[in-house]
Amino acid sequence: MSGHVNSMHDQVAQQLRDLIFGGELSPGAFVDETLLCEQLAVSRTPLREALKVLTAEGLIRHEPRRGCFVNQVSEQDLDEIFPVIALLEGRCAFEATQQATDADIATLDVLHHQLEDSAAHGLIPQYYAANYAIHEAIIAMAGNKWLAQVIGDLRKILKLARLQQLNAPGRLSQSLNEHMVIFAALKARDAEGADAAMRNHLTQQREALRLLARQNKSRISVSNLEQVKHGVST
Structure with a gap:
């Protein structure tokens, strides 16, 4: 029962x-x-x-x-979560580099071609899907259930914030470049390089979100100002 x-x-x-x-x-x-x-x-x-x-x-x-x-996710929450998830996913990239088989590399190669194709055509939803699949594949390759569990828990909180970092100007091509650096290190069996590249990738995501938040804030301020002006003039 x-x-x-x-x-x-x-x-x-x-x-x-x-x-x-x-x-x-x-x-x-x-x-x-x-x-x-x-x-x-x-x-x-x-x-x-x-x-x-x-x-x-x-x-x-x-x-x-x-x-x-x-729950609501604040900017402070994001500031506290991103350095932690960067460390954890960096460690995943490190362990995945040590564990990856030739078949794993071939799988990642296919996913990176999908990522490049989506970026080339500006297809953001498809880019997100390929991006997610790559992160999941690297976590699976690492084969560390504890890392996978903690990353999964933090990912849920980040998902709650409905993050749209790829909408930041220039972020799509920047994100693609970061992924190619991670993949190059993984293929070269450079575990420390893959770790550093993944940490940089997550750190840059946070910066893109910060830029978006600033832009949204300034748009709201301008819109409020226009409403005030409109109110005064009528």
Whole structure:
């Protein structure tokens, strides 16, 4: 019986993640348990167990006497997470370089051709997909379950922030160049070079996001100023 309950709340936890990552439960939103029970056709028990799982993952926060809310990722969170994930993925690249077989290199070669093709045609969603597949392949090649687990946990938090770093000016070609440097080091069996190149790649992602945040802020300021001017003139 307990196995059934476990699988039930795991299932509900995945449905909640899908609602969050799909934008149906947006950052900062109140989690209405009654509504969700109806929507997901489940009772309170598996829903509450699922909410505990997502709270432990950092996707949900529980406020005493107020209930559960979808977490919001601040600029400070990003400043704290990116150096950590850069270290972890750098270590993955190091271990993957030591472990990779010729077949692994061939798989990465195909993925990098997809990456180049997507970048050449400015296909951002396809670029994201190939980029994700490359990072996943490198994690799998490293074969370190502990690294994979911690990176997976941090990735969920970053996914919550709906990061669009490739929209920063010039970022697409810059990201492609960084990937080619990582791949070159991996092919050359230069573990330390792959580690450094991967850390640089993640650090540059954070800088691209910082640039986007500044641009968005200045756009909002200009728009507010125009509204004020418009208000004064009417």
